[in-house]
């Protein structure tokens with residue numbers, strides 16, 4: 001009897017298997033998605049391949065990214081109190097805490113709570129209270145739609161589609177600015193036997209964002225044994241988490257894949273060559289650099305205005321895939337694949 005307990009426990013923690021291929025399920029905080037990405041639905045990486053010859057592209061033609069200027073109240077308050085601009089590391093610490101709290105919310109319950117609070121605020125007849133409560137309703141609805149309904153943040157189908165078909169075996173994967181490490185885990189599911197190194201200088205990312213990432217979240221990948229599909233969970237992966245500034249890393253050229261998700265757009269142009277170089281520095285010859293950045297589309301612009309208090313503590317740009325690709329091309333990479341997933345542009349590149 002007593003021996004049965006751990007088995008039941010582990011089933012509860014790992015509730016999905018290959019038998020459920022095609023399943024999608026809405027949990028209170030996120031979507032589970034075991035649907036294959038090879039269908040005609042939108043939810044896949046779209047290889048736009050709009051650019052045939054990157055050497056012919058010019059900044060005059062593609063224009064420069066759009067800078068998001070709405071900043072969080074928390075950052076403004078910090079700057080008032082300290083009488084100086086917030087430094088980058090502090091701004092990331094603020095961002096990571098604020099952002100992570102939203103992944104944890106029970107959205108249906110939170111939406112009901114926010115709506116009830118709005119109705120109560122009407123009785124106050126105070127415009128500031130009513131407007132704050134209305135803003136809260138809007139933020140909850142928007143997050144629910146973008147992250148939970150649409151799965152636009154994790155976007156497993158888009159990411160699987162983007163990552164598939166790389167010429168690597170048991171790859172060493174380095175994730176720069178890894179936060180919770182989602183994309184490296186998705187890569188590790190697709191390329192079994194991977195060794196993953198996550199790097200972030202915010203300790204909270206290791207202990208909370210990655211540490212508390214649900215063990216029950218299924219990653220659809222491949223099985224080395226059968227060549228078919230296999231469901232993996234966070235504890236299945238070989239992951240080392242390094243808390244340090246990327247500038248301090250001393251790995252050498254030892255990785256098959258170097259990845260960043262939402263990093264490049266946080267550097268003004270003067271710093272972009274350095275940020276791109278971080279990806280080349282640790283790549284083996286023939287290795288792949290993978291970059292994604294948020295797309296410059298009206299939906300994203302609106303998202304960053306409504307969600308400013310949660311999302312905007314740092315310098316941030318929205319760009320097109322052509323702009324992102326040109327930064328990467330100009331700084332010494334050949335573009336192998338380019339296009340977009342739901343909310344992000346994506347480029348896979350190899351050093352020239």
Ligand SMILES: C[S@@+](CC[C@H](N)C(=O)[O-])C[C@H]1O[C@@H](n2cnc3c(N)ncnc32)[C@H](O)[C@@H]1O
Pocket residue numbers: 092093096099176177178179180199200201202205244245246247261262263
């Ligand atoms: C926008 S986040 C990455 C997006 C992430 N995928 C997410 O879902 O939040 C960028 C991450 O890079 C980290 N970061 C920024 N500059 C860094 C540096 N110089 N060294 C190490 N980590 C850095 C930040 O702490 C932050 O967690």
